Amino acid sequence: MAVDKMPRLIRDFWPVFQRGAMARIILTQIVIIGVVAAILILTNTLPITSMVLWAVIAALFVLGLVRGLMILGFSARPAKDLLTAVIHVAGEPTDKAFPNPNDKRYERNGFKVALQTIYELSGKTESIEPAPDTTQPSTNLATVATPAPTINSDSLKAALDSTNCGFVVLNHERKVTYANKAAPIHIDAENISTLSLNFNGKDTLEAWLNDCDEHAVHAEHIWTRIADRLPDEEGRRFFDVIATYDKGSTSETILTLVDRTSTYDISEQDLDFIAFAAHELRGPITVIRGYLDVLEEELDTVLQPDQHELFRRLTVSANRLSGYINNILNTSRYDRRHLKVHLAEDTLAGIYDTIKDDMELRAHAQNRLLSVNIPADLPTIAADRASISEVLGNLIDNAIKYSNEGGAINVTAAVKGDFVEVSVEDHGIGMPGNVVSNLFQKFYRSHRSRETVAGTGIGLYISKGIIESHGGNIAVRSEEGRGSTFIASLPIYSTVAAKLATGDNSNEGLIEHGNGWIKNHSMYRG
Amino acid sequence: MSVSKTVLCIEDDRFIGEMYVRSLKKAGYDVDWVVDGNDGLITARNKPYDVILLDQMLPERRGSEILEALRGGAEDLIPNSKVIVLTNFEQDDASRTEMQKHADAYLIKAEITPKKLIEIIQQLDALPPAA
Structure with a gap:
């Protein structure tokens, strides 16, 4: 019996279920005719030899069976369609057609919404073909099977190349299989395209894809303020990068890169301003710290203990201010990868x-x-x-x-x-x-x-x-x-x-970005 | 022989210059102070100072140019001087490296006090002259 083996695939469930339901219908029908026959015979309404008795029992069996199977077919239909939809969504091989949400019958009985929900949940709406009988265009824009206008692939390509949004498609080997004109792509001597993006720290595309390979079927990730070049290079652009991952698909990873250079470039200038303002602040602090140090010493004998305490507070405050300025300066450098x-x-x-x-x-x-x-x-x-x-x-x-x-x-x-x-x-x-x-x-x-x-x-x-x-x-x-x-x-x-x-005493080998140096170990640095 | 050590302070900010000069004099140094880059270079070449305090952002001539003129050539024009670059300006790494190559110390002014500066001068004094 099929029950011995647990179904491994979703599609294996339905035949098992169907056989079970039919067996139950037949069994209950046998029980019914048995009871009816027993009543008729025991009450002597019809003798066991009567042809009428057998005719009644046969008719009862056949009609009951037909009725049972009809009811089964009707009531199990939505369940069967849902299951077929789930089989398709799960990507199992099957020769059954997609239940089409635009089918008239589904529109009439309202089952359409349930099917749509399944397809929408799966995010696989694009793969559903409109059924040939769908002649009238649907008014509902969200309908999954709305016939798409046929797009000539050349005109689509031209359209994608004219936008300043970058699109990049990677296959499961993470090779670039498509990139439009706006995408930041580096093509090497062997004509191999690679994505040129400088991710921040450890949150890289590579790391995310590694994570996806292990843990995800469908996933999405957004990075903001990703530059395609180093700070001093010409034509540097900034992107917000949106990645979608779909395991096993030929276009496993699709990157959409929104060019945000105009927004982020301004903040680059802001950072320059911050750095400049910080330098200006250092001048007065030099004098404040310097004279506090000098004065406290020179006034040592005349200052009262509480006045010494005031001096200490002044010194502490000036020192902290100096520390904060360093924080600001270094942050502005760090943010610019400097x-x-x-x-x-x-x-x-x-x-x-x-x-x-x-x-x-x-x-x-x-x-x-x-x-x-x-x-x-x-x-x-x-x-x-x-x-x-x-x-x-x-x-x-x-x-x-x-x-x-x-x-x-x-x-x-x-x-x-x-x-x-x-x-x-x-x-x-x-x-x-x-x-x-x-x-x-x-x-x-x-x-x-x-x-x-x-x-x-x-x-x-x-x-x-x-x-x-x-x-x-x-x-x-x-x-x-x-x-x-x-x-x-x-x-x-x-x-x-x-x-x-x-590495020229640089820390390049230690970290992903930044390339420091030391020229002179004995150099005194304050 | 107790000839006091000589210091040349090339610094255009009056407050900061006066502060260093005052403290150094109190500590017994013989200090000359100039406020622009040209004077700085001329003065440094005319008299052998023990220590030169060199600002980067100077009128007429940048500190880095002065250092280049004094030590960048084939001959070190100030072999017996110790040069301490003092700046509040965040130089880019290339020019900073260039300066550090020829300087004996490179300090951020906001990070040190005159007392600390004198300590550093004494430390440098204890080192043998640059090869």
Whole structure:
């Protein structure tokens, strides 16, 4: 019996179901005629030898059977059509025709909507052919089987080439099988087309397709502000890229690229402005920081303790301002892919030493207990001193901001695999999970922090950018009401020294974009 | 011999220039201060300074041009001087690399205080002269 084996395909279900239903009809019919015959015989209405008895039983059997099968056919029809539709949508091979939603019968009894819904849910509407009997055009635009106007493929091609929207089709091997004129395509000497797009960080088309190959049948993804060339190249364009993925289809991946150069180019100029404004701000800060330093020392003997405290506050504020300007500048560079880290062999303790005084002053001025425990025997790391001190400053500054008066802030470091991990732990207000997931986005500020704590929302964004440019990682553990711990990892120098040596001391081998250098290890950089 | 060290400060911002000059003098240095690039180059060539503080954004002649003129040729015209580039301007990497090649230190002014600057001058002093 077919019941022994579970149906593997959707189309295997119907014959099994049909046989079961027919067997039930026949069985119940036999039972009915048996009961009727028994009544007639036992009540002596008709003797068992009577021809009439047998005629009645035969008629009853045949008529009942016909009636049962008719009812089965009628009532199971919608189920059968739905199943056929599902078989087609699932892509199973079948010789049965698509149930056509435009069939008159379906229009009359209202079944059309159900079929349409299935086709729409599947997203396969385009593959449904209009039935030959559909002569009158449907008024419903959403109708799946509306006969498409026949388009000459040449005129379609011409139309696609005249739009400034790029269209690119990739097959399952991720080779470009079609690209219109506007698409950013690089054609090499062997006439092979490749897509030329510079994706940001790890969120690349490649990564998404890898993910799709493993987990998705149909998928869609959107990237915004993707450039086709490097910042200094001529004719650089920016796109919003919309990708649709359809596993197993000949056009497995279709990319639609909306040219947004005019919008994003303006923001490029904005970034230039930001960079320029930041330089201008540095002049006054130089003087403020410089004279504060000089004055406090020169007035040492005449200042009262509370006046010393005021000086410290001025110094802390000027230092923070200077730090924020660096954040803004680096963010504007990072966003334009101009951020370059100059990796050199360095120690975490040495880097922290450059900001130690400033951090201690900040913690002290805001009444926090800063304890820093960076073991002296940690291996050296590959780091850009100025950038990493900026990151440490940001993390400690945040810990101060988001903790309470008298709160302890612990900075520790340890080796983990090929990395040195530095942790900044506070016991402050902490964050709920939904905040944590957005934390490293630009301009992100949690609802609560927006109300209570001043900030720009770029500190963590640029910290992440800097750490990742080093080939490291930044993460956070947080519990609402109990505090947060930020953990940044930096590569141990010996694990990357070979790469650095071969790449002009650049970090190109470590990261996807950015190409830093170090010319002089002993160069003093402030 | 207790001849005080000589410093040439090439800086067009009056506030910043005065600040450095004041602190350096207090620390016992013999300081000359010029405010434009041409004067800077001439002064640097005429007198052997121990330390030259060089701004980048200068009238008449950029700091990078001055450095190129002094050290870019076949002969180092200031073999006994230490050059500290001091700037608040974010140079592009190419010209910055070029400057760093000829400089002994490259600092962002907003990041240092006069006290820190003096520490750095002392550190550089402790190093052997550039080869």
